[in-house]
Amino acid sequence: MALLLWIVVGVLMAVWSATVWLGQLLLTVLIGGAGHLPVKDIALPEAWTRWLPQAVSESITQGIETLQPWLQSLLDTMPALAGGVTVLAWITWAVGAALLLLAGGASHAALRWWQRSQRTASLPKLLPS
Numbered sequence: 001m002a003l004l005l006w007i008v009v010g011v012l013m014a015v016w017s018a019t020v021w022l023g024q025l026l027l028t029v030l031i032g033g034a035g036h037l038p039v040k041d042i043a044l045p046e047a048w049t050r051w052l053p054q055a056v057s058e059s060i061t062q063g064i065e066t067l068q069p070w071l072q073s074l075l076d077t078m079p080a081l082a083g084g085v086t087v088l089a090w091i092t093w094a095v096g097a098a099l100l101l102l103a104g105g106a107s108h109a110a111l112r113w114w115q116r117s118q119r120t121a122s123l124p125k126l127l128p129s
Contacts, residue, residue, distance in 0.1 A: 001115075002108055009104035016096050024089035031085060034078035039071050 042064055049057045 002111060005107055005111060006104060009100060009107075013097060013100055016100060017093065020089055020093040020096065024085055027085045027089075028082050031078050032082045034075045037075055039068050039075060042068065042071075 044057060044060050044064065052060070
């Protein structure tokens with residue numbers, strides 16, 4: 001029974017590791033390629049300008065044009081943050097792995113306690129009460 005418990009913990013650890021690894025890979029790719037996004041092409045869609053009032057449409061367009069240089073500088077600095085994703089992934093993995101191991105240890109201890117209590121309950125009494 002304890003072997004089955006630790007097999008389940010091992011499978012959960014493998015799933016956790018694969019999930020963190022895949023998330024780290026995707027975030028690194030997304031953040032690493034953020035500097036190549038064309039910020040100059042961001043604009044209010046043509047269909048929206050027909051439905052929105054002209055003042056609102058112009059206000060949104062003006063806001064987009066004002067934010068474009070700031071957004072471009074933010075996207076240009078994003079690839080430098082890709083290394084931080086790896087550190088964050090390792091910390092996240094370590095916390096999750098520790099919690100899984102603690103849960104496995106606690107389950108193992110509870111299983112042993114339950115097995116001992118079952119053994120003592122099934123022992124015949126030597127003296128009648």
